[in-house]
Amino acid sequence: MSSCASPQKKTLTPLRKPDNKQEVFADGDFADFIQPIFDTLDLYHNQGVDPRAIAIAFKNLAENNPEAELEIVAMEKRGKDKFLLRAKTAEGSDKSQLSAEYFADYNQLKALQQSQQLLLVEKDNYISQLVTTIQTALQQPKFNIQGDTNVSDISGINIQGSSGSSVANLGTISGNVSIALNQLPDATDAEKPGIKELLSQLQQEITQSSYLPEENKAEALEQVKALAEAGKNPQESTQQKTAKTAITMLKGIFSGLPAVATLVEAANKLLPAISKLFGLG
Incomplete structure (x- = not known):
């Protein structure tokens, strides 16, 4: 009777940090390595990413929570239709509350008509620039923010003009x-x-x-x-x-x-x- 050699099982390499298996974290290094994860507010969008709604909702969040000192530090495209906006926050900020407030506003803004969204974008320089930045980020696998993106002191939303629809009477x-x-x-x-x-x-x-x-x-x-x-x-x-x-x-x-x-x-x-x-x- 002939015997068949059993297929070799592929050994999976466990995920670890540092990536080099010959290295280990020195005292205190692991805390420094993982701390940024806890210092940021991660706003993960997994359905129908809407750059305008993201920009408006984030500015609203920063204006309504100046003590959080929100500062965008990174944007990442995740997969085909997913997007992560990562923002640094002040120590002690309630990230759960901030996230809930943001997404409640974001989902409402997504439901607005396109003309209503444009009213909120067209004449506001910060929102307009942020929309452009988000659209750029969506074209790249990872996008890091450079420069001053702290918007905790931005004043009220500035909207001028009109969508031009149904104005006549x-x-x-x-x-x-x-x-x-x-x-x-x-x-x-x-x-x-x-x-x-x-x-x-x-x-x-x-x-x-x-x-x-x-x-x-x-x-x-x-x-x-x-x-x-x-x-x-x-x-x-x-x-x-x-x-x-x-x-x-x-x-x-x-x-x-x-x-x-x-x-x-x-x-x-x-x-x-x-x-x-x-x-x-």
Whole structure:
């Protein structure tokens, strides 16, 4: 009877560091080697990477958490449709909370229409540059950041211009806003205006502004309408996210106005009050 030689089994080399099997870490070296993993916030995207949403969400995160001192240190393309954004954080930062906040914002931004995303990108230099950097990184296996990328002191998002869509009839748009506002309940205390009263005042200030171009008026009124619809259930998390996005966009639209504009003064009072009624601040 002939015997068959059994196939040789391939010996797997165990993964280890240092890579050289003849070397070992000296005292303290392993801690230095692995420490960067714990010092960074790793934002891993594994489905439908959206560079614009990443850039906007990261800037929002840095602005809302200045104490975290977020600083982008690396970007890596992982596989066909995966992306890692790695940011250095201040010691003691709650990375779990930061990650959860970032992805809640990112997923909401991904759901925005392309024209709405462009509003947030076009006139903001930091976001625009970050989008370009991310797009470049997606074309390379690994991309390391050089220079100063600390954005913890960036001021509010600057949005100007408009998507240019459905601008023609301001009267129609304003009428739709009024319909949405009329579906909200009146304030129970005449001395404490509610969402309906605050948004009605904001609508009036927008339509009467002589400084705001018509295209921007149309976009601003669309955001007021979104706030009115969200105001039906202002404490619901989904509606709060809608309100937060609308308020951010309104701030951007108004940011290009001169300080003497009546709308600027009104917005500085109305938007914080509206945010508070949505439980946002």
